[in-house]
Amino acid sequence: MWRLIRPFAFNFFLLLMLIPIHTDADEFKVEGGQSIQRAVDNAGNGDTILLSPGFYKESVVINKEVSIKGEEGAIIDGGGGGSVITVTASNVVIDGLTIQNSGSGQEDSGIYIEKSDKNVIQNNTMKNVQYGIYISNSFENQLLENSITSNNSHFSNRGNGIHMFKGGGHYLKGNEIANVQDGIYFDFTKDIKVSENHVSESRYGMHFMFSERILAERNHVEKNVTGFMVMDSAHIDFRENRVTDHFHFRGYGILIYETKNVQVEGNEILRNSTGLSLEYGVDTLINRNQIAANQVGLEFMGKNENNTFSENNFIGNVVQSKISGEDMRLDDGMKGNYWDDYSSFDLSGDGVGEEAYKAGSLYDRLLRKQPYWQFFFESPSIKLWTKAEALFPSFGAADVYDARPLVEPVTMLREAEQRSKDRMVPGVIGILFILFSIFVIVKGRKLR
Amino acid sequence: MIKKLGILLIMSVGVVSGCSNSAMEPEEINPEIDVCEVCNMGVAHEHYATEVVTADGEIYKFDDIGCMDEFLEMEPLLKEESAAKKYVRDLDTGEWVELEKAYHAFHPDFWTPMANGVVSFKDKEGAEHYVEEQGMGEVLDYDSLKKHEWSWGQ
Numbered sequence: 001m002w003r004l005i006r007p008f009a010f011n012f013f014l015l016l017m018l019i020p021i022h023t024d025a026d027e028f029k030v031e032g033g034q035s036i037q038r039a040v041d042n043a044g045n046g047d048t049i050l051l052s053p054g055f056y057k058e059s060v061v062i063n064k065e066v067s068i069k070g071e072e073g074a075i076i077d078g079g080g081g082g083s084v085i086t087v088t089a090s091n092v093v094i095d096g097l098t099i100q101n102s103g104s105g106q107e108d109s110g111i112y113i114e115k116s117d118k119n120v121i122q123n124n125t126m127k128n129v130q131y132g133i134y135i136s137n138s139f140e141n142q143l144l145e146n147s148i149t150s151n152n153s154h155f156s157n158r159g160n161g162i163h164m165f166k167g168g169g170h171y172l173k174g175n176e177i178a179n180v181q182d183g184i185y186f187d188f189t190k191d192i193k194v195s196e197n198h199v200s201e202s203r204y205g206m207h208f209m210f211s212e213r214i215l216a217e218r219n220h221v222e223k224n225v226t227g228f229m230v231m232d233s234a235h236i237d238f239r240e241n242r243v244t245d246h247f248h249f250r251g252y253g254i255l256i257y258e259t260k261n262v263q264v265e266g267n268e269i270l271r272n273s274t275g276l277s278l279e280y281g282v283d284t285l286i287n288r289n290q291i292a293a294n295q296v297g298l299e300f301m302g303k304n305e306n307n308t309f310s311e312n313n314f315i316g317n318v319v320q321s322k323i324s325g326e327d328m329r330l331d332d333g334m335k336g337n338y339w340d341d342y343s344s345f346d347l348s349g350d351g352v353g354e355e356a357y358k359a360g361s362l363y364d365r366l367l368r369k370q371p372y373w374q375f376f377f378e379s380p381s382i383k384l385w386t387k388a389e390a391l392f393p394s395f396g397a398a399d400v401y402d403a404r405p406l407v408e409p410v411t412m413l414r415e416a417e418q419r420s421k422d423r424m425v426p427g428v429i430g431i432l433f434i435l436f437s438i439f440v441i442v443k444g445r446k447l448r
Numbered sequence: 449m450i451k452k453l454g455i456l457l458i459m460s461v462g463v464v465s466g467c468s469n470s471a472m473e474p475e476e477i478n479p480e481i482d483v484c485e486v487c488n489m490g491v492a493h494e495h496y497a498t499e500v501v502t503a504d505g506e507i508y509k510f511d512d513i514g515c516m517d518e519f520l521e522m523e524p525l526l527k528e529e530s531a532a533k534k535y536v537r538d539l540d541t542g543e544w545v546e547l548e549k550a551y552h553a554f555h556p557d558f559w560t561p562m563a564n565g566v567v568s569f570k571d572k573e574g575a576e577h578y579v580e581e582q583g584m585g586e587v588l589d590y591d592s593l594k595k596h597e598w599s600w601g602q
Binding site: 106154155156181188203204209210225226229231249250255257258279 | 479480481483487488489490491492493494559563
């Protein structure tokens with residue numbers, strides 16, 4: 001019996017010895033083995049609690065405006081029950097902690113924020129938690145540079161990296177998320193900016209449900225089942241994200257379903273089962289994206305209304321587009337897209353091909369109905385069929401075409417910079433070599 | 449020899465075609481590959497999954513009872529009892545229950561994968577218990593579920 005309670009007794013004894021006493025100073029230290037909760041209880045609004053390196057086995061509720069800062073090696077362990085840290089006050093700062101072992105219940109998290117605004121959560125590491133950070137009914141929280149992984153089970157048993165439920169106005173930047181169910185989940189939220197986050201090895205990189213006015217820029221989502229999953233939302237902007245390596249059987253780079261006003265601009269959508277898929281999308285603007293090396297570059301299903309689609313590069317996709325459903329124009333009337341399988345010419349020299357590029361074919365429609373017919377992909381008979389279709393366009397499926405196909409790929413801004421840099425280096429090296437050779441030649445002559 | 453091969457062929461055809469799902473039993477969910485027929489979302493929350501199993505052995509899977517309803521609106525032929533069986537799962541145990549026999553708890557704020565707010569149970573007690581536990585919502589049986597207005601009343 002004594003052997004069982006000895007560790008606890010020892011801790012209790014330590015606690016008695018080392019209770020931090022609240023002085024007027026607004027900063028106090030907590031050492032390993034002491035209680036953070038007690039420190040919070042004794043603190044006043046505006047105080048700072050510094051955690052020394054050490055192991056703190058407890059669940060903490062923060063109900064005051066305090067800052068908790070951990071030195072390297074400060075570990076809070078929830079012991080596998082409930083949320084590790086629960087925040088109910090506003091203006092709380094949580095900085096530099098390692099947070100681990102939450103429970104595995106429906107909303108158990110590393111940090112659970114309920115009805116509290118303007119908190120800053122930064123530089124924390126969360127491991128073996130159900131959800132990383134769960135923000136419910138709160139506004140204007142900042143989540144910066146955190147690193148989050150869930151438990152080691154199948155993704156259907158994990159929670160999400162960052163889950164936002166109702167509320168909004170948050171800013172998420174530079175978070176590193178891997179091995180969760182969905183990296184960042186927007187659940188009935190509004191007005192959120194997410195930049196420069198990296199999500200990998202999860203189900204969906206980002207998952208938008210019933211959310212509005214969200215800007216996702218310069219994020220990198222890779223090696224998940226699907227990169228961006230957008231459903232029943234409005235006013236979602238994707239700018240300059242990299243969406244790569246979603247080769248899962250049901251994988252998409254970006255899947256947009258029943259959503260209004262989506263802008264997809266300047267993204268790199270590379271190496272996915274399906275690069276970009278639209279189903280019941282309304283008023284989307286898809287412009288200047290690099291859609292390359294996907295199994296299927298572009299997919300339109302069902303009814304999609306009023307979509308503007310221009311200046312995208314389609315390069316090296318196994319199937320350029322799969323289109324079933326409505327008629328559609330793939331250009332904005334002035335400029336279309338670059339398709340690397342476009343086989344006509346630009347005779348007038350304006351950079352636009354003289355013949356329309358026709359996307360999709362009867363075969364695509366058949367594939368929609370009978371996916372197994374993929375077996376006949378590139379077979380002679382299908383080739384013949386496609387050729388026949390090209391000769392007799394009335395033959396075809398829905399009339400989907402690009403009337404202004406570009407004959408040169410669009411140069412993306414970042415690429416152009418990169419390219420000039422790439423040219424600089426060999427140039428400089430070459431000049432150095434020439435100078436050195438001249439030097440050697442001149443010297444050599446003198447030596448003779 | 450040829451005869452034997454012929455018999456073998458016929459037998460193998462018999463074996464292959466014998467695999468059809470004549471009992472119209474539901475199929476286990478595989479969260480790794482199964483996605484909802486209607487909304488394409490992966491079925492990760494298995495206990496919320498629903499299935500339509502048709503008489504000719506087709507199985508359609510959904511992540512949420514609301515998606516199944518939407519599907520049946522699009523495929524009215526399958527609404528008939530003889531054409532297809534509809535299955536929901538008991539939220540607590542994950543048992544498959546036929547829709548006609550199941551009870552449901554509804555409140556717009558109940559969490560479900562597609563935010564329809566309807567969760568299913570194998571008996572009335574389960575649904576009542578859930579409503580009690582959550583402190584809100586109402587219990588629906590099959591008839592009142594048919595009258596239910598599906599919406600995201602947020």
